[in-house]
Amino acid sequence: MSSIKDVAARAGVSTTTVSRVLSQPQAVRPALRAQVEQAIAELGYRPNLAARRLRQQRASLLGLIVSDIRSPFFTDVGRAVEDMAYRHGLRLILCNTDEDPDKEHSYLQLMADEQASGVIYSPTLEGLRRFRPAAWPFPVVMVDRALPDTAVDRVLLDNRAAAQQLTGQLLAAGYRRIALLVGTHSTTGQERQAGYEAALQAQGLAPQVLRVAPTREAGAQAAAALLAGPDRPDALLASNGLLLLGAVQAIQSAGLRTPGQIGLAGFDNNDWTALPSVDVTVIAQPTYDIGRTAAELMLQRIDDPQRPPRKVVLEGQLVLRGSSRGPQAGTL
Amino acid sequence: MSSIKDVAARAGVSTTTVSRVLSQPQAVRPALRAQVEQAIAELGYRPNLAARRLRQQRASLLGLIVSDIRSPFFTDVGRAVEDMAYRHGLRLILCNTDEDPDKEHSYLQLMADEQASGVIYSPTLEGLRRFRPAAWPFPVVMVDRALPDTAVDRVLLDNRAAAQQLTGQLLAAGYRRIALLVGTHSTTGQERQAGYEAALQAQGLAPQVLRVAPTREAGAQAAAALLAGPDRPDALLASNGLLLLGAVQAIQSAGLRTPGQIGLAGFDNNDWTALPSVDVTVIAQPTYDIGRTAAELMLQRIDDPQRPPRKVVLEGQLVLRGSSRGPQAGTL
DNA sequence: TTGAAAGCGTTACCAT
DNA sequence: ATGGTAACGCTTTCAA
Numbered sequence: 001m002s003s004i005k006d007v008a009a010r011a012g013v014s015t016t017t018v019s020r021v022l023s024q025p026q027a028v029r030p031a032l033r034a035q036v037e038q039a040i041a042e043l044g045y046r047p048n049l050a051a052r053r054l055r056q057q058r059a060s061l062l063g064l065i066v067s068d069i070r071s072p073f074f075t076d077v078g079r080a081v082e083d084m085a086y087r088h089g090l091r092l093i094l095c096n097t098d099e100d101p102d103k104e105h106s107y108l109q110l111m112a113d114e115q116a117s118g119v120i121y122s123p124t125l126e127g128l129r130r131f132r133p134a135a136w137p138f139p140v141v142m143v144d145r146a147l148p149d150t151a152v153d154r155v156l157l158d159n160r161a162a163a164q165q166l167t168g169q170l171l172a173a174g175y176r177r178i179a180l181l182v183g184t185h186s187t188t189g190q191e192r193q194a195g196y197e198a199a200l201q202a203q204g205l206a207p208q209v210l211r212v213a214p215t216r217e218a219g220a221q222a223a224a225a226l227l228a229g230p231d232r233p234d235a236l237l238a239s240n241g242l243l244l245l246g247a248v249q250a251i252q253s254a255g256l257r258t259p260g261q262i263g264l265a266g267f268d269n270n271d272w273t274a275l276p277s278v279d280v281t282v283i284a285q286p287t288y289d290i291g292r293t294a295a296e297l298m299l300q301r302i303d304d305p306q307r308p309p310r311k312v313v314l315e316g317q318l319v320l321r322g323s324s325r326g327p328q329a330g331t332l
Numbered sequence: 333m334s335s336i337k338d339v340a341a342r343a344g345v346s347t348t349t350v351s352r353v354l355s356q357p358q359a360v361r362p363a364l365r366a367q368v369e370q371a372i373a374e375l376g377y378r379p380n381l382a383a384r385r386l387r388q389q390r391a392s393l394l395g396l397i398v399s400d401i402r403s404p405f406f407t408d409v410g411r412a413v414e415d416m417a418y419r420h421g422l423r424l425i426l427c428n429t430d431e432d433p434d435k436e437h438s439y440l441q442l443m444a445d446e447q448a449s450g451v452i453y454s455p456t457l458e459g460l461r462r463f464r465p466a467a468w469p470f471p472v473v474m475v476d477r478a479l480p481d482t483a484v485d486r487v488l489l490d491n492r493a494a495a496q497q498l499t500g501q502l503l504a505a506g507y508r509r510i511a512l513l514v515g516t517h518s519t520t521g522q523e524r525q526a527g528y529e530a531a532l533q534a535q536g537l538a539p540q541v542l543r544v545a546p547t548r549e550a551g552a553q554a555a556a557a558l559l560a561g562p563d564r565p566d567a568l569l570a571s572n573g574l575l576l577l578g579a580v581q582a583i584q585s586a587g588l589r590t591p592g593q594i595g596l597a598g599f600d601n602n603d604w605t606a607l608p609s610v611d612v613t614v615i616a617q618p619t620y621d622i623g624r625t626a627a628e629l630m631l632q633r634i635d636d637p638q639r640p641p642r643k644v645v646l647e648g649q650l651v652l653r654g655s656s657r658g659p660q661a662g663t664l
Numbered sequence: 665t666t667g668a669a670a671g672c673g674t675t676a677c678c679a680t
Numbered sequence: 681a682t683g684g685t686a687a688c689g690c691t692t693t694c695a696a
Binding site (some may be wrong): 046047048049050051054055059064068069070072075076078079082083086090092093094096109110112113114115216245248249252253270271272274275276277278290 | 367378379380381382383385386391395400401404407408410411414415418421424425426427428441442444445446447548572577580581585602603604606607608609610
């Protein structure tokens with residue numbers, strides 16, 4: 001590998017000049033600059049990033065810390081962040097925490113060791129409780145999950161409004177006993193539960209909440225229990241895509257039809273939700289937008305570390321499908 | 333930030349000794365070692381990775397180059413690789429290429445600049461054609477896609493056997509006019525097509541192949557055209573998860589039932605394929621295993637750069653569901 | 665078993 | 681506008 005020294009020798013200039021050609025070309029006389037650029041091309045010179053990093057004390061590198069990249073939500077977000085990172089010459093390091101606060105901490109430490117320029121972070125409830133922005137040498141942008149008063153940049157969905165809208169839709173269709181399947185571990189679940197409860201209370205109805213692990217299996221099991229139970233709800237609301245899939249599975253396994261025999265709605269416009277045999281009403285989260293916005297906030301923050309923290313709240317989009325039509329609709 | 337110098341001063345030893353405590357503790361007298369370890373703890377010292385990298389001329393860093401992390405297959409593989417990387421103290425850098433050979437090359441170059449320890453790579457057909465192992469300063473492990481004679485480590489599914497098995501299943505059930513939806517861009521599609529054709533030819537039947545972009549929309553459109561066409565096939569085979577989803581959508585939209593009115597089978601045991609209303613026969617790829625194996629090959633290769641390249645072929649698992657039962661089965 | 669010192673490749677300061 | 685040089689923090693020879 002050739003170094004900046006070799007380039008300098010070949011171009012007949014100092015290493016300083018070569019460095020300048022790389023970082024601030026306009027500060028070098030065009031003639032000299034051309035010489036240097038030619039030498040660079042001839043040698044196939046590539047800057048040594050480790051040396052640059054050591055000297056500058058920072059790396060062109062972003063961390064993405066999420067619970068599990070296999071969740072379609074985080075996959076989309078990650079894809080958006082990676083696109084932005086690539087465009088701006090930043091690498092993206094992927095970190096899965098499995099909702100484990102210790103692993104979250106370990107990854108934050110790792111990013112500090114790597115002198116990352118910033119970290120995009122979706123904390124668990126516990127991780128959020130422990131988190132101190134000042135403890136880390138990089139800016140953090142939180143996505144999807146964050147407490148209301150956290151003093152960091154963050155990109156969130158209006159979960160409360162979305163859940164309220166979804167619940168309102170079921171109420172308007174005539175459902176009265178709507179049960180909620182909600183995931184533990186995250187703040188989003190809490191907010192969605194709040195929206196659901198608000199919508200019910202406005203009608204003087206009692207909420208029925210099942211808190212379960214955020215997996216398809218747990219969702220299916222909880223939904224099956226509800227459907228087989230003594231006072232079966234007339235509609236189900238699922239607070240995320242995995243729980244919704246579990247609910248669909250339980251409903252179909254029980255031989256029930258939506259919306260005729262049970263109403264259904266949930267979060268996340270996953271690709272299978274549009275299948276004619278599923279056709280479930282959902283809130284579509286602007287997942288790519290969330291990731292892109294998080295990356296944008298990060299780039300701006302890197303540019304100006306002093307700017308006041310910003311909170312961006314994006315709206316979910318109601319995708320109205322058959323599963324939330326009225327209880328009588330099945331006979332149409 | 334404290335450096336190795338601070339630790340040395342506090343422990344009353346040389347920087348060399350501190351370095352040794354970090355990398356080969358058994359070479360330092362226990363008493364001294366304890367002093368150093370205490371100093372490290374008291375100062376909260378963390379090694380500077382950039383300095384280490386510059387000195388050692390290599391980084392504890394793996395690259396993962398895939399077409400799109402949003403594909404469930406790559407998501408699972410990525411998750412497995414990241415797990416292994418974390419366990420071995422390696423970072424994982426995520427790279428999406430969108431099936432663009434130039435972007436593939438650009439990312440390979442990036443990994444070279446970062447002095448990555450290795451790259452796990454799922455090349456496009458064109459990227460594979462251009463690829464020269466010797467051109468890169470890191471070992472490569474190919475996953476999912478690779479030419480038969482590539483002289484690099486690789487982890488592949490037995491695509492031909494899997495497609496043959498799937499087609500055989502449909503044939504055994506009594507289907508005779510089986511059409512294949514196959515994605516362009518990848519070697520897997522070609523291999524699966526070969527398996528499909530072999531199975532048909534063994535029965536003296538003519539193949540009917542539609543090559544389309546590997547997206548749900550393209551799959552749905554192609555399937556819809558087939559179903560509405562003059563000589564409609566009696567069964568459909570989809571060569572990956574997205575095309576299969578498109579096929580299911582087209583079949584359900586056309587008001588057809590599987591297996592009664594049309595047979596169906598395909599690749600990838602995505603979570604929605606098990607829904608009672610879908611219930612489609614698939615080949616389940618051992619996605620996590622594929623990723624884990626790729627990471628293992630990489631670790632072994634890093635350990636011993638001279639070992640001969642290995643090829644690991646994993647078997648898909650047939651998941652038999654309702655959609656591939658016989659044409660008359662719907663009336664049972 | 666321990667230490668001194670060179671050197672990895674770059675950037676940034678200070679001269680000129 | 682350009683160049684000399686120190687410094688970033690670590691590992692690795694080599695010597696003791």
